[in-house]
Amino acid sequence: MKIFDGKALRKLEQLTLVADKVRVGVMKGDRRSSKRGTSIEFADYRNYTRGDDLRRLDWNVYARLERPFIKLLEEEEDLAVHILVDTSASMGWPEDEGETHKLNYGLRLAGALGHIGLATGDRVSVTLLGAGGNEKWGPSRGRHNSLRLLQFLSRGEARGVTDLNVSLKDYALRGGRPGLLFLLSDLFSPAGYRDGLNAIQARGFEVGFIHLLSPDEVEPPLAGDVKLVDVETGAGAEISLDSRTVRAYRERFEAWQKELASYCGGRGVHYIPVVTDLPWERLILQTLRARGVVR
Amino acid sequence: MSFIAPLSLLLGLLAGPIILMYMLRLRRKEVLISSTFLWQELLRDQEANAPWQKLRRNLLLLLQLLILAFLVLALARPFWPVPSLISGNVVVLLDSSASMQATDVEPSRFEAARGEIDRIIGGLGGGDQMTLIQVGKTPVVLAAATTERNLLREALATAQVENGEADWAGAVALASGAAQGFRDARVVVVSDGGLPAELPTLPAEVVYVPVGTSRGNVALTALATRNTEEGVQLLASVQNYGLVAQSALLTIRLGETIFDSRQIEVAAEAGATATWLLPDDVTLINAELRVDGDDYLALDNRAWAVHEGGVSNRALLVTPPTGNIFLEKIYAVLPGIEAFKGTSGAEITDDFDLYIFDSTIVPEPLPPGDLLIINPQVGGSIGPQVGALFNVVGTIPSTQTTVTRLASEPLLQFVDWSNIHIQQAKRVEAPWARGLVTAEGGELLLAGQYEGQRVAIMTFALQESDLPLQITFPILMANLTSWLSPGRAFEAVGGIQPGELVPLTPGASTEEVRVVLPNQTTWVAEVEGEGEIVFDETGGVGLYQVLLRDGTGTRSGGTFPVNLFNPRESAIGPRDVINIGQSSSEDSEGGDVGQRELWPWLALLAFVILLVEWWLYQEGATWRPLQILWAGIKEQVRGWQERMGRG
Numbered sequence: 035m036k037i038f039d040g041k042a043l044r045k046l047e048q049l050t051l052v053a054d055k056v057r058v059g060v061m062k063g064d065r066r067s068s069k070r071g072t073s074i075e076f077a078d079y080r081n082y083t084r085g086d087d088l089r090r091l092d093w094n095v096y097a098r099l100e101r102p103f104i105k106l107l108e109e110e111e112d113l114a115v116h117i118l119v120d121t122s123a124s125m126g127w128p129e130d131e132g133e134t135h136k137l138n139y140g141l142r143l144a145g146a147l148g149h150i151g152l153a154t155g156d157r158v159s160v161t162l163l164g165a166g167g168n169e170k171w172g173p174s175r176g177r178h179n180s181l182r183l184l185q186f187l188s189r190g191e192a193r194g195v196t197d198l199n200v201s202l203k204d205y206a207l208r209g210g211r212p213g214l215l216f217l218l219s220d221l222f223s224p225a226g227y228r229d230g231l232n233a234i235q236a237r238g239f240e241v242g243f244i245h246l247l248s249p250d251e252v253e254p255p256l257a258g259d260v261k262l263v264d265v266e267t268g269a270g271a272e273i274s275l276d277s278r279t280v281r282a283y284r285e286r287f288e289a290w291q292k293e294l295a296s297y298c299g300g301r302g303v304h305y306i307p308v309v310t311d312l313p314w315e316r317l318i319l320q321t322l323r324a325r326g327v328v329r
Numbered sequence: 330m331s332f333i334a335p336l337s338l339l340l341g342l343l344a345g346p347i348i349l350m351y352m353l354r355l356r357r358k359e360v361l362i363s364s365t366f367l368w369q370e371l372l373r374d375q376e377a378n379a380p381w382q383k384l385r386r387n388l389l390l391l392l393q394l395l396i397l398a399f400l401v402l403a404l405a406r407p408f409w410p411v412p413s414l415i416s417g418n419v420v421v422l423l424d425s426s427a428s429m430q431a432t433d434v435e436p437s438r439f440e441a442a443r444g445e446i447d448r449i450i451g452g453l454g455g456g457d458q459m460t461l462i463q464v465g466k467t468p469v470v471l472a473a474a475t476t477e478r479n480l481l482r483e484a485l486a487t488a489q490v491e492n493g494e495a496d497w498a499g500a501v502a503l504a505s506g507a508a509q510g511f512r513d514a515r516v517v518v519v520s521d522g523g524l525p526a527e528l529p530t531l532p533a534e535v536v537y538v539p540v541g542t543s544r545g546n547v548a549l550t551a552l553a554t555r556n557t558e559e560g561v562q563l564l565a566s567v568q569n570y571g572l573v574a575q576s577a578l579l580t581i582r583l584g585e586t587i588f589d590s591r592q593i594e595v596a597a598e599a600g601a602t603a604t605w606l607l608p609d610d611v612t613l614i615n616a617e618l619r620v621d622g623d624d625y626l627a628l629d630n631r632a633w634a635v636h637e638g639g640v641s642n643r644a645l646l647v648t649p650p651t652g653n654i655f656l657e658k659i660y661a662v663l664p665g666i667e668a669f670k671g672t673s674g675a676e677i678t679d680d681f682d683l684y685i686f687d688s689t690i691v692p693e694p695l696p697p698g699d700l701l702i703i704n705p706q707v708g709g710s711i712g713p714q715v716g717a718l719f720n721v722v723g724t725i726p727s728t729q730t731t732v733t734r735l736a737s738e739p740l741l742q743f744v745d746w747s748n749i750h751i752q753q754a755k756r757v758e759a760p761w762a763r764g765l766v767t768a769e770g771g772e773l774l775l776a777g778q779y780e781g782q783r784v785a786i787m788t789f790a791l792q793e794s795d796l797p798l799q800i801t802f803p804i805l806m807a808n809l810t811s812w813l814s815p816g817r818a819f820e821a822v823g824g825i826q827p828g829e830l831v832p833l834t835p836g837a838s839t840e841e842v843r844v845v846l847p848n849q850t851t852w853v854a855e856v857e858g859e860g861e862i863v864f865d866e867t868g869g870v871g872l873y874q875v876l877l878r879d880g881t882g883t884r885s886g887g888t889f890p891v892n893l894f895n896p897r898e899s900a901i902g903p904r905d906v907i908n909i910g911q912s913s914s915e916d917s918e919g920g921d922v923g924q925r926e927l928w929p930w931l932a933l934l935a936f937v938i939l940l941v942e943w944w945l946y947q948e949g950a951t952w953r954p955l956q957i958l959w960a961g962i963k964e965q966v967r968g969w970q971e972r973m974g975r976g
Contacts, residue, residue: 127363136363222364251363260358264365271365271372279371286367 042146042315043180049150049318049328051115051214078106112175114213115151116239117144117160118205119190123266124222126192128248134310136246137192140218142314143244145187147216150328153177159210160186163201163219165194173210195266198223202230212238220246221294224267228297235301242304242327245294249311254283333406333926341401344394351390392942399935403928418458418511420504420533421446423488424520425465426495427827427898431521433543433625439490441540442519449517450481454926460507464520465491466828466868468500474507492628492868493828494895501528501909508533518914522904523897530910537907537914544902545571545623547595549579550894551602552616552632560609561636565616566602569595570900575622581605582615611636613872613888629899633872633890642814644668644683645696653687655797656703659806660685666810683814688790691718699783699813704790705757718779719759719786727752729770730789736765740776740812743804749796754789762786776812778881783813812879819864819875825891831864833875835886841878842886847871867891 082091082102092105125137133139144160151158152175159172160183171186172179198219209215215234221227234241254275256262262271273279291307298305306325308317322328332338362368423446429439446461453459453476461472461484472484508514508531515534518524521541551566569575574597580590588607595601607614618630646656646668660668671677673689677696684696688704695718707721730751735741746766754773762777762784776785791797796805811834819833835842835856842862844852847869854862867873870893875886893899906913 124364129361220363222366224366248363254362256360256362258358260360262365262368263359263361265361265363267365269365269369270359271368273368273372282371283367286370290367 043149045315045319046146046149047153047177049153051113051147051151051154051156051328076105076107079103080106113151113154113156114173114211115147115156115158116205116209116213116215117147117151117158118202118215118217118219119144119160119162119187120196120198120201120217120219120223121162121164121190121192122196122220122223123192123194124220124264125246127220127265128250129265134248136220136248136310137190139308139310139314140244140246141187141190143218143317144216145184146314146318147328148183148187149177149180152180152183157211157213158183161205161209162190163196163198163205165196168201168204196223197225198227199225199230202227203233206230206233206237206239209237209239213240214242215239216242216244218244218246220251222266231301231303235303240302242306243298245291245305245307247307247309249309252287252309254280256280330407330409330927333408335405337404337406338401340404341398343401344397347390347393347397389942389945392938392945396935396938396942399931399938403931403935406926406928407931408926417454418514419449419453419517419536420460420462420507420511420514421449421517421519422500422504423461423463423471423485424495424518424523425463425488425490426523427490427492427628427893427895428521428523428626428901429490429540430492430628431541431543431546431625431901432627433541433545433623433901437490438521438540439488442538443485443488445519445538445540446485447482450478450485453478453481458511460504461485461488462500462503462507463488464495464497464500465489466493466496468496468503470503470507474511491828492870492893493826494898495523497524497528501531505529505531505533516909518907518909520907521901522907523900524904524907524909525897526908528909530912535907535909535912535914539903539905541901541903543571543623543625544900545573546626546629546899546901547571547575547577547618547620547624548626548629548899549616549618549632549892550600550629550896550899552614552634552892552894554607554611554614554634554636559606561607561611563605563607563614563634564602565604565632566600567593567595567618568600568896568899569597570902571623572597573622575620575624577624578619579603580617580619582617583607583611584613607636626899626901628870629893629895631870632892632894633870635872635888635890642666642683643681644685644810644814645671645677645681646685646687647671647673647677647689648687649673649689653791655791655802656685656687659803660810662803663807663810666814683810695782697782701785701787701809701813703787704793705755705786705788718784719757719762721755722758723756725754725756725768725770725773725788730754730768730773732766732768732773734764734767736763736767738765740808741765741805742808743801744808745799745801749794749799749801751789751794751796753793757786757788759784759786776809783881785809785813819887819889824894825867825889826895827867827870827891827893829867829891831867831873831889833862833864833886835862835877839877839879843876843878843883845874845876847873847891 079092079095080103082104086104090104090107092103095101095103119140121137125140127136128134131138148158148160155175157173157175158179159170159174161171162169171183174183198221219227231241256275259274260272262273264270295305295307304325304327306321306327308321312321318328423442425439429437429442431438434441450459456476458474458476459472459481460470460474461481463469463471471488472481475481504516508516515536516531517536517538519538519540522539547567547569549565550568551564554561554563563581565579565581567577567579575595577593577595578590579593581588589605591603593601593603612635614634614636616632616634620630624630644660644666646660648656648670650672657668657670660666666683669681677684677692679697681696681698683699683701685701686703688706690706691700691702702719705719705721732746732749735744735746751773754768754771756771757775759775759777761779762775764772764775766772766774772788774785774787776783778784796802819831825831833842839856842854842856844864844866846852846866852864852866856862870891872888872890874888877884877886
C-alpha cells in the first residue's frame with residue numbers, strides 16, 4: 035500500500051506536533067523545555083553554588099562584578115510521540131478498501147503524524163494494536179526513518195478481535211518514555227476502552243484520540259428485514275429496519291459520540307471524531323491544526 | 330352479505346403458514362457490517378416487544394395477508410341480497426299497452442316498469458343473459474340474449490309506451506322462443522296485468538312484476554252518431570272503472586266550436602250514457618271528459634266521431650220506368666256508395682255525388698256531380714245544348730263492335746273485353762273525352778273531364794250486350810264508380826283502435842294517398858298497380874284525414890277517428906295474479922332474492938394490492954415510498970378539507 039506521494043510528504047514537513055506539556059527527554063531535542071538546560075537560548079542568572087559546572091559560569095559578568103553567576107540556558111528536549119493504530123477486524127470497513135476504508139485511513143494518518151514527528155526530531159514509535167498482541171516500530175528519530183516507518187505501516191492488516199483495554203494496559207507498561215500519544219481507533223470494542231485509557235493516562239501520556247468512523251456507520255444505508263453480522267466478532271443481530279429503527283440508531287450513535295466527547299474532555303484527552311470521507315490532508319492541515327494538535 | 334361457497338373461507342387458514350414463515354424469519358438477508366456494537370443496544374429495546382411489533386411493522390406481510398384475504402373472500406363468492414330482483418337468465422316482457430300510461434305511480438306506470446327492469450339489469454350476474462321484449466301492438470325484441478348491461482339499458486331507453494292494446498299472444502310466442510335458448514330461464518312479465526285469458530303455456534318459470542296501484546279511471550267508451558227521424562243523434566257512454574262514484578264534465582265540440590257541456594254522474598264500477606241531437610250538417614265531433622277525482626288514464630278521456638253523412642257517397646240512378654236490374658244490383662253491393670233510384674222525368678235534386686243516366690235524356694243544366702251516362706239519348710227540348718257534352722251521330726252495328734283497342738288505363742284494370750258481345754252501340758262524339766274501349770265502328774266507352782265534372786259514357790245499352798253477364802262487369806263498374814266518385818277510401822266499421830291496421834282502397838285512378846295524422850304530420854304512399862294500401866300509423870288517438878291524389882287533382886277520401894274504446898285497457902286496476910297458459914304467477918315482490926356477486930371486485934382489489942406489494946418489493950425500501958405515499962395522502966386530505974371548508 036502506497037501511503038503518500040512526495041508532494042504530500044513535503045507538505046507534512048512544514049508541520050510540528052504540539053504537546054501541552056513536554057515530557058522529560060533523554061536526548062537533546064528541538065523542543066524547548068520548561069527545564070533550564072544547555073541550549074544557547076538565555077533564560078536567567080543565578081548565584082553560583084558549589085558543584086556547579088564551571089563551564090556555565092558567565093565569565094563576563096564575573097569580570098565586571100567580581101561575583102560568580104551561573105548563566106541559565108533553556109533546555110531543549112526531544113518529544114516522545116506514540117502512535118497507536120487499532121487493527122481489529124472492524125477497522126477493515128468498508129469492505130471495498132476504498133478511500134473511506136478505516137484502517138487504510140488510519141494508517142495513512144499514522145504515517146502523516148509519524149512523518150511530522152520524525153521531521154521535527156521527535157522520538158516516534160508506532161504500534162499496531164492487533165489480536166495477537168502489539169506490533170511496534172521504533173522508537174526512532176530523524177526524517178531518514180520516514181521510509182522505514184511507511185514500509186512498516188504498509189504491512190498493517192485488519193484482523194481479529196482487539197480488546198482495547200488489554201492492548202492499552204500492555205502499552206502503558208511497555209511503551210517506554212511517556213509523551214504525546216495518538217490513538218487511532220473506531221472504538222467498536224465490546225469490552226470498552228476506559229480501563230486502558232486510564233492506565234495510559236496514569237503513566238503520564240498526553241492522549242489524542244482520533245475516532246475513525248466510516249460514512250455508512252454514521253448513516254446506515256440499510257432497509258428491510260436483515261440479519262446484521264458483525265465482521266469482527268461474527269455476532270448476528272436480526273432486526274427489521276424501518277424509519278423508526280434507523281432514527282433510533284442515529285440517536286444512539288449521537289449519544290455515544292457525545293458521551294465519548296464528554297468523557298475525554300473531562301480527562302484532558304483530545305477527542306477528534308473523524309468520518310473517513312473527509313480527505314486526510316484536510317484532516318491534518320485543517321482539523322488537527324484547528325484543534326491545536328499540529329502547528 | 331352472504332356467501333355462495335362459504336367452505337372456501339377455510340382457505341383463509343393459509344394465513345397461518347404465511348405468518349409462520351415471517352415469524353420464523355426465513356427470509357432474513359444477511360448483511361455484514363463493521364460492528365453490531367451500536368445495534369445490540371437497539372435490539373435490546375426492540376426485542377422487548379417482538380415479535381408482534383415486527384408483524385405490525387411489516388408492510389409486505391400485511392399486504393400479502395390482505396391479498397390472501399381478498400382472494401379467499403372472492404373464492405367464497407359473497408353477494409349482496411337484492412330484494413325483488415330477478416337473477417339468472419331472463420326474458421323480460423315489458424308491457425307497453427295503453428293502460429301503462431296510467432299515472433297512479435309517478436311519473437307513469439311505464440316509467441315505473443322501466444325502473445323495475447333497470448333494477449333487474451343492475452342485478453344481473455356476470456354471465457346472466459337477458460332478452461328484452463316490448464309488448465305492444467306488435468311485440469318487438471329490443472335486445473336479444475345479451476350480457477351487456479349498457480346495451481340492455483340503451484335498448485330499454487328506446488322502449489315507447491303505445492296507445493293501444495298489446496299483442497300478448499305474439500309476445501308469449503316470442504318469449505318462449507327466446508327462453509328456449511337459455512337453460513333454466515325465467516320469463517319476467519313487467520305489467521299491470523291486463524293480459525288476455527287464452528295464452529299458450531310458457532316453457533319457463535314466469536315471474537310477475539306488477540306495476541300500478543290504483544284502479545281509478547273514468548273513460549269514454551263510446552261516441553257514435555246515427556240518423557233518426559228528428560235528425561242526427563249523438564250517443565256518448567262513460568264508464569267508471571274505479572271504486573268511487575265520480576262526477577265528470579263531458580264537453581262536446583262540433584269541429585272547433587263547443588256545442589254542449591254536461592255534468593255526468595257515474596256510480597262506482599258503472600256506466601252512464603248521454604245523447605244529443607246534432608244539426609244535420611255535422612261532420613266532425615269531439616268529446617272530452619274532465620274528472621275531478623281519481624282518473625289516472627288520460628288517453629280514454631277524449632274521443633272523436635265522424636258523422637257518416639259528412640262524406641256523402643250518394644248516387645242517383647236514373648233509369649227508364651222499367652228500371653235496370655243490372656245497375657240496381659251492382660250499386661246495391663258496391664262498397665262506399667249509397668244509391669238512390671230516380672225515374673226519368675222526375676225532378677233531380679242537387680245533393681248527390683254521382684248521377685247515373687241509363688237510357689234517359691240527360692237534363693239541362695247538368696246536375697252538379699259526376700256523371701255516368703249509359704246508352705246516351707238525345708231528344709226532347711234539350712237536344713242542342715247537350716251537343717256541347719256529346720253528340721250522337723249514328724249507330725254502330727253489331728258487325729263493327731269487335732273491340733280493336735283497349736286504352737292502358739287504371740280504369741280498365743282487370744277488365745277483360747275479349748268475350749263481350751254487343752248488339753248495337755251509338756256513335757258518340759265527345760271531344761273532351763278519351764276513348765277507353767274502341768271498336769271498329771267507334772268508341773264503346775269514353776271518359777274525361779267536362780267543366781270540372783268527371784263524365785263517363787257507355788255508348789251501348791247494357792241489355793243489348795252480354796257485358797252484365799260477364800265477370801268483368803262488376804270490375805268495370807267498380808273501377809268507373811271509384812274514379813267518378815271516390816268516396817271513402819277505407820272501411821271503418823265499428824271504429825278503429827289505436828295501432829289497428831286500416832286498409833285503404835284508393836280507387837283505380839289514384840296515384841298517391843296521403844293521410845294527415847292527428848299530430849298534423851302527413852303520411853304518404855304511392856299507389857302502384859292494384860294496390861290496396863295498408864295504413865299502419867294509427868298509434869295516436871284522434872282524427873285521420875285521407876287525401877287521394879290522381880291526375881286531375883286532390884280529393885278528400887274521408888276522415889276516420891281512432892279512439893281507445895277498449896275496456897281491457899281502460900280498466901287499469903292492477904292484477905295480483907296473471908295467467909299464462911296453465912301457470913299463474915303472483916306478485917313476485919319480496920319473493921325472489923337476487924344476488925349481486927362481489928367477487929370480481931375483490932379479485933380486482935387483490936390484484937391491485939399485489940401490484941402495490943410488487944412495487945414496494947422492487948423499490949426495496951419499506952419506508953420511503955410509503956412516506957411519499959403518506960405525505961401525498963395527507964396533502965390530498967388537506968386539500969379536501971380546505972375545499973370543504975370553503976364550500
